[in-house]
Amino acid sequence: MTITIKKIAEICGISRGTVDRVLNDRGKVKAQTEELVKKVANELGYKPNPAGRALAAKRKNLVVGVLLIAEGNPFFDEVIRGIRVAEKEYSVYGMRIVLKSMKGYDVEKQCRIIDSMKGEMNALILNPISDERIKAKIDELVELGIFVVTLNNDIENSRRACYIGSNYFNGGETACGIMGLLTNGKAEVGIVTGSFKALGHKQRVEGFKHIIEQKYPEFHIVDYVENDDDDILAFEITKEMLLKHPDITAIFIVAGGVYGVCRAVLSLGVQQKLTIISFDSVPTTVEMLKKQIIQATIYQHPYTQGHKSVDVVFNYLVHGLQPNKVQHILKNEIKILENIN
Amino acid sequence: MTITIKKIAEICGISRGTVDRVLNDRGKVKAQTEELVKKVANELGYKPNPAGRALAAKRKNLVVGVLLIAEGNPFFDEVIRGIRVAEKEYSVYGMRIVLKSMKGYDVEKQCRIIDSMKGEMNALILNPISDERIKAKIDELVELGIFVVTLNNDIENSRRACYIGSNYFNGGETACGIMGLLTNGKAEVGIVTGSFKALGHKQRVEGFKHIIEQKYPEFHIVDYVENDDDDILAFEITKEMLLKHPDITAIFIVAGGVYGVCRAVLSLGVQQKLTIISFDSVPTTVEMLKKQIIQATIYQHPYTQGHKSVDVVFNYLVHGLQPNKVQHILKNEIKILENIN
DNA sequence: TTGTAGGCGTTATCAC
């Protein structure tokens, strides 16, 4: 038999309303009654029924804001698809999503967009820039009672309820591990990173280096260049790097610009002698995997990241459930030509 | 504004009961009224509210049977964990799970266990033996109105509503692809399969061969032995195989017995010259990955398989939703030491 | 501080 508020009320000889007040900390209950209700609820193992809650929640008007740095970054296409599918699933609960997208790492701009959204918003899914001002902005929202979830990039010391994304350090470790297996532990590595400033990119490189130290003494990093996640820039600096270091046998592409790097390799005709590892599986990367320019790419469940972030918000807003993990870390998977689709 | 049964009833000038009868094909409605209701529901885009349904479903007593060939197969430990977690999540909807486990491929025994369960069961999650008699049994259950889902092994021509599991053929392809990358496309391969009779094992080998033909002319299969998913047998036949074919440079472990194979390799001291690819990541396999005996193993989301199968059943029983895919195929992921946990 | 009652959307059971 399931334990309901009604049943607890009967047992305690009081009304449903009072039990509700106790169980949801709404105050205005005599200490004595409160204690009794809590004891009974505990002993009987009361579990609120999400369906009941969901039904009652319909009377609220729930709006979830989403702000992503997605423009010009095809990785987010799948994230957004996950968000949209979840939106549809939950639309019957009367929950709406307002999605905004921005380009580049302008902190003030991100703050301004957040401000413009905060009026009618019950929760925010944010892909934040790593900056103190954004941290402050998150804390301000939480203070206002808005539920905040960080997506794809965490700000650990902020008051966000939860982070959904990948483990960048382990992503770098995984990249190094697979590169080690493919090169028999010997390689002269050129690293092409997105931005020295981006936290995740830095962490990937650190993870990569960590495995070199631990396992691959014959790996040498011969150069380390930055492409700003831009394909044209990637094309140019990769060409330059390869000409400067003809001894390079492997390239670790840390973030965006994968297509530009590959085109540079192709234009120099050196694809045969290179092992290339990248991240994500956007269409151009898949294309290069098929051409066997890239040997392996590391996949971080973008669709799931999007869907999961909405799940977490939904469970909080509709069911009052706090996320069961502060960090929802998705696995780094290795994709090769055969298991890419 | 959301469209509810009540609203449709008002618009049509009839009662909620009648609308319900039409929308759920319960019969006993005048053709004319039926048509009207359907038209209005369609035009307004009526979407049943799952919360309402869930609440109403509590009055039913839902029992889900699960029958797995799990004994002695640690792969299923994670599958079962997924099932148990889902059970807990859905327990508030008054859905119970009765899980039975069996050992080995005795068709009659599986039929008998199914029969013993079918009394009070609304749905069955079945890990079926590939056999005509099991197909017939599934069809019999469906005839009785029981919702059947196959797990981890499909019987395609049966009347099961849905299959949840992996793509075995692509698993074999992926194994070959990663082996090709690790060996530079040159290998003398020994294959250790679970059972020649198991459909999935056969399909993996076919997938493996398919990529050899397509991509790796310098791969040669020098031997092909069967271990019945038993570690002791695996140990012995692998030893035998390696002694008989000292030219072997790679081993493809198609199914169980991974630990036995690795112990054989270790006992002969030939681990340095071998590339070994396996499936799943049970504890002993992870151990061998850590010892660098196995270079890569292919992972098939066992936890998700278990959880998903319960999801599908729940959505049908409580929300009346047919699964949106007949086959729910999980991806083959490549795990190496760095991304195993 | 507590109780009452109605509504969220769906379904089952009666009565007509």
Place this chain on the structure above:
DNA sequence: GTGATAACGCCTACAA
């Protein structure tokens, strides 16, 4: 054939 009504469990406004 159809309609009315009472659940399912929770929440909230209002009355006491």
